[in-house]
Amino acid sequence: MTAILIIAPLVLAALAIMLVGEEHFKTVKYIAFGASIVTLLFAILLYQTPPGIETYSWFSIAGLSFNITTSTETLNMLLMMLVSVMTPLIFLYSMGYLETPSEQRRFYFEMCLFAASMLLFSISAGFISLFIAWEMLGVTSYLLIGFWYKREHAATAARKAITTILIGDIAMLVAIVLIGVHYHSFDFATLMSQYQNTSFLYLPLLLILIAAFTKSAQFPFHEWLSDAMEGPTPVSAFLHSSTMVKAGVFLIMVLFPLYSQTGLLPVILIVGIISAAIGASNALASRHIKKILAYSTIEDLALMFIGIGLGALYATILLFFVQSFYKALLFMGSGAIMKANEDEEDIFKTYNSSKNRKLYVALLFGVLSIAGVFPFSGFFGKALLGSAASSNLPVYIMLVIIELAGGIYIFRWLFIPLRNMNEKEETVYINYNSIPPTMIAPMYILAILILLASFSYIYFPTFLLPIVKNVQQITWPEVLFVNGTAIVGLLVANYVYRQGHRFYMASKHKNLFNALNNSAIINRAYVAIAAAFMYTARAISRFDSGVDKFTYSFSEAFIESGHSIKGLVNGQVNTYLLAFIAGFIILVIAFAL
């Protein structure tokens, strides 16, 4: 079975969308949706074939072959199925979400290309195909964040994303070059089978880690993700929560044996904890309905990195799997709330989200799952992570604090739009009936998937065991701890945001609020780094123009000397004669001596 063919339907759809005329904007979404369904069917077919690695030679030079290697091993299949399932749901949601005719072709073209790159990424088992997919993810993400470039911040946000990711791309390319030269192969399999020389691998693996951190928005590269919310909501639900940002985590999971050998796990753990703290605190403080979820995504990804850092691969994979569904659902819900509130992004200016019962029930599934309430699937991911950390007390304490913040902010996110609109400040026209069924339906499918994903706790160990070696069990303390933080979060959020203590809290704890809302500090650091580069650039530029002037003064000096010699050639014969005699005398003296 040729696994690489899985990208074919979406690539063909992208080409078809590019080629159809502007007047066929209505058919474009059906082309994309159809291609995604075909992809899903193909993925199911692929799932039933035995796993294997396939290698296609792309080109080779001087004995070094650049191969496109695909694998249908367990982890690859997991991500591939995840992407194949998410793609039709997102396209279904987009049908209702995106109405402007002139945007249809561009949107579906870029989305199809993205989904194809994500599928290629998911089945890659070698650095060459991985890097192609990796870069295409960055480019399509850039295009989709800046999709509404007419909005004030969209293009800037897109630039921030691609600039941050560019750092990771180059780090990755350096790592690939080093590995390629050292092992004469770009395949993961070769790397895994001869990794005895860990001292060499230290630098490439560190560089790959940087690449993963940029892609998965971890400290200190995390700020682009919250800005990326300038993109359309389906993009946030697809790229920036459930698929693309997890590429970094996935890569580290695939290369996990190498990382545990080289002793880089503590680095991952520390960065994960810092990022989780940053994500949770900003999610508590942000007022932007999507940015709260974006910071929450940073926290989710950081939890996965913490899992890797603790060596608890099983917990990480489970969290990796279940996180997609609830996060995509929450993003879809935020898009629906925004649509009903005249595209208002400030969460304090959105109201009456319970008016649409269908929407609200679907949101509850997502919120309860992310908060970790049993039996929603989020519980299993978080509880397993807790049991993995239970032997490491400082990490465990950090986890408890982060989970507590997580419980608070997600119920805050749920409760604030729930308020009834104050008669006095009635400025927006709220219409929850305008949410089309194509936006609600995928949320219900995701809600079902959230519940079904709970069974992965039972089902996963059977086929993950070869990869993860040991499978943790959820113990009773974890059950209490995860559900407890969710309940405390619910109560605190209820007290602050439902009982009207918000203004009191905000005025009394201003310093706390500023500490939580720390994204500005990071952004200032970014600006300072850019300014340092610009300062150097200006200094070098001054030096360069100085050199240019210096060379120019040479030519002027030549012209000047020409002018001064010109005076000697004055046409007067007696001057020439005088010079001749003087020269003759000098010659005679010279010869005489």
Next chain:
Amino acid sequence: MIEPFPFIGLLLFSLAAGIVVTMISEETHSRRVGIIFSGFAMLIAFYMLYLGVTSGSINVSESYPYYIPTFGIQFLFQLTPVSFLLAFMATIVAFVTILAGNIDREEERIATSLILLFEFAAIGLFASSNLFLFFIFWDIGVIALFFMIYLLGSANRRRAAMKFIIYEIFASLLLLFGIILIYFYTPVHSFNINYIATNAYSIPGNMQTLIFLLFFVAFLTNMPVFPMHLWLPEAHTEASTQGSMLLSGILTKFGGYGMVLLFTMLPIGQAYSVYVAALATVSAFYISFMLMVQNDIKRIIAYTTIVEMSIILFGICAVNTVGTAGAAYAMLAHGFAIALLFLTAGSIKHIFAERDIRLLRGIVSNATSTAYVLLTGVLATTGIPLTAAFIGDILIFIGAVQAFSIYGAIPLVTIIMFGAYLYYVLNKSVFSAKEETSPVDYIGMPQKVGYAILLFFIFLFGLLPFVVLNFFNV
């Protein structure tokens, strides 16, 4: 070995005929005549590629009866994989330049005939297997471009053209001196590159060093690489779109090709490769910083040329198969990408009558195709996979890491620096909607066809590198 059909002779002859026909044709027809002749050259190049792919190697060698026996100068042409790639690229870039570059349709006859003359020189240079011919074609090319700038540029073109010619004549002076030295120090006095390459070890060490330095500085000036880069930004600012496309697209490759020849010809080159690599690294960083303070869109593109050429020099001085193949491939990719970028810059200048990124806003709203082509060109310059530059970059750095171990990866950092600035430019001028600059004109079909041709080749060589890289494996 003499091929059954003299392709290079046909190419050069048809281009020479093209120059004559263009000169005597009417002003209104001259562009069409140029398109026909350069299109014919392009078709020949395609056919040669086809033959190369089917037979698995590029091995063209042609000799002509005319020669000067006293000095052993003969009309001998040959194509190595490197020179074939460059000649192939040159025919396409020259074709697109004639087709699309002259957006304002000014002075078409003189422009077209100068482009054909330059194409003639470029193909002759890449194909010559004889340093004497190499030098002659080099100077024809330089002079053709001098007139391109001097006659067809913008306001300050004269000064820029003079600066250009002074640097280039200085370079060809050193080159001539080096060629004469090499002629006298080979055992049987010869200009033949193959002969020199096999016998250069018999040249005494000091003399080899001197010859190496002469050639090196000459090619360094032409590429250009820091510290000889000062002429390029100014020449680009003042040159017409066509002049810029040829200047960065093809002329800088003269130096690049010369460097490849130099490092294959003289064994002493190996000894200096570390210093050359250090210079190339410094150049890449220095120019990346320079690029960050530019506001003129053409100047920005001009500086990316210098960074790319520094990286290419880095690949060449690795002196191994992968590095050299990577450098050749990167030169091929850079030719297409930079021609595309200058074409879009020319279109932007034509549409908005403005080139300053501080004043350009919202290009995408009023010039959608140009904006997206510019975006693709920027991505192609930063070496995104599936574009040809990626293959070039990765091969260069694999070659460099093989030669200089881990330090060989350092210049990659410059891609972050200039890539970030290019994205900043895109953000500021292309994808921004506040206070959109209003268009004063529009571009026509030829420009769009030009975009399509260059994009086609950027992606063709990005997707199917094995087509030409197999030549290097023989």
